[in-house]
Amino acid sequence: MKTLVVFIGFFVIASCKTIQTYPPPPEFRLVEDLSSSEPSFLNIQTQVSLKPYLDEAEKSLEYKFWGSEKTCQGVSYNYGFERSPIDFKLSDDEVSYTIDGKFNLYLSYCPGCHELFGDEQCIIPRITASCGVNEPKRKVQLSYTSKVAINRSFSLQSQTKLNYFKIIDPCQITVFKYDATPTIEKEVKTVLKQFEKDIDKELSSAPINATLKDVWLSLQEPISLAPYGYFYLRPNALSVFDLKLIDKGKKAVFQTQVTAQPIFSTNNLALNTLSLPENVKPIDSQNSSVINLKTVASYDSINQFLLRDFDTQQIQISSRRFISIDRVSLLGPQQEKLLIEVVFSGTKSGILYLLVNPYVDEQQHLKIKDLEYELFTKSVLLKSAKWILDEKIKEKIQSGVAVDLNPYLLETKEAIYQQINSEVSPGAHLEGHINELNIQHLTIASGSLVVGLQLKGVMKLNIE
DSSP, X not given: OHHHHHHHHHHHHTSOOBOSSOOXXXXXXXXXXXXXXXXXXXXXXXXXXOHHHHHHHHHHSOSEXXXXXXXXXXXXXXXXXXXXXXXXXXXXXXXXXXXXEEEEEEEEEESOEEEETTEEEESSOOEXXXXXXXXXXXXXXXXXXXXXXXXXXXXXXXXXXXXXXXXXXXXXXXXXXXXXXXXXXXXXXXXXXXXXXXXXXXXXXXXXXXXXXXXXXXHHSOEEETTTEEEEOOEEEEEEEXXXXXXXXXXEEEEEEEEEOOEEESSOOOOOOOOOOOOOOXXXXXXXXXXXXXXXXXXXXXXXXXXXXXXXXXXXXXXXXXXXXXXXXXEEEETTEEEEEEEEEESSOEEEEEEEEEEEOTTOEEEEEEEEEOHHHHHHXXXXXXXXXXXXXXXXXXXXXXXXXXXXXXXXXXXXXXXXSEEEETTEEEEEEEEEEEEEEEEXXXXXXXXXXXXXXEEEEEEO
8 A cells, every 4th residue: 555655656757847937726625525436345254263152151051960849749759960061063053952961760659648736748658769760870862952143232142942852761650650751851951941041141252242343443543554654444334244153063154344435545634433333234245355445645745755756767859859857746636637747957957737647557557648738838838848849759758658556556465465464352363365456546636646446355353
């Protein structure tokens, strides 16, 4: 981006010069509309590691727990349940968890009760039975499903449900014709309901919101490209969409789209910092990033660079005539063209005022066309240096301006690459590369020369 001003200056260096007595100066104003002609989209593939949060959820539930229910009449029971580690499974938008468990159950039965001295007692000695006591414990299998999404505040939200429960070894007490399966299912489900809340809580604690806040703030920071100017991305909207789960549910991958109106300015701009907005519907769903960059180079800034970096250029007009271009200045728009002041010496010396139309061809070469001498100075030129007005000289000047901008664009791509490959915040890394960088148009504004660039690339954000 720093090279944008360089090639603008380079284009001027290749041009020519004017004559004494200045024409009426153009009106100079700052460009007020800083928006790009088209919105820009940074589509960032974001990847969040869910494994630490799933592991915490898994640890939050006890591996062993007990329960009981005691009544005088009917069946009373005590049970113990022990689960195995959770097996996580994956689908596009949900994580399922399979748990293998085993239990033992001790039951007692009373057909009827009576009150004696105010206490209920069984009318006969209680009949007892058990499953998994002094024998292998009975096996149980159950599974959960968590549907995962991102809400408007950029936090992971999940809805976990117990959707499968099966006792592999049923517990049927034949002595009093009792099926203990519903009892075990009810008790285990009640306890494991808490697991649903634990999973949802842990997944929502993934630091997506905090990381996106850091990314959002960092994207608003100006990038200093001293001594040429500043690059502002100017984001104004943020979208998260297309969430999918990969790697057996251990990672969430989604697209993060930043809508922006970037600008490059040779002057420091006082821009307000925006807070992270709510998640909005994406405008453009393509995977690559497209940045339409408006580069605003004020004529004053360009002239300062030219004054500092300009080397005298010599144009051989004929075997006996030549001019040396000593200084070049951009004055601004006039007659819908760019007015250039050129101080020259050699066979003749003085000042030329040239009106030109700058443009960039498909090969990304900067050229000029429609060159004219400012009318106010033409009469002076007719008296002092008619040979300069020759059409062949004009053609020679125009054809001589063909600056290959590709090396500058390559340097710009490398500068951007260095900026976008960095650690945004602890545990969050932004990476990417620019595939294409092309100049779309040049605009002669009242106080600036505006260059429209388009960048296409791929970006990724990894959150640990």
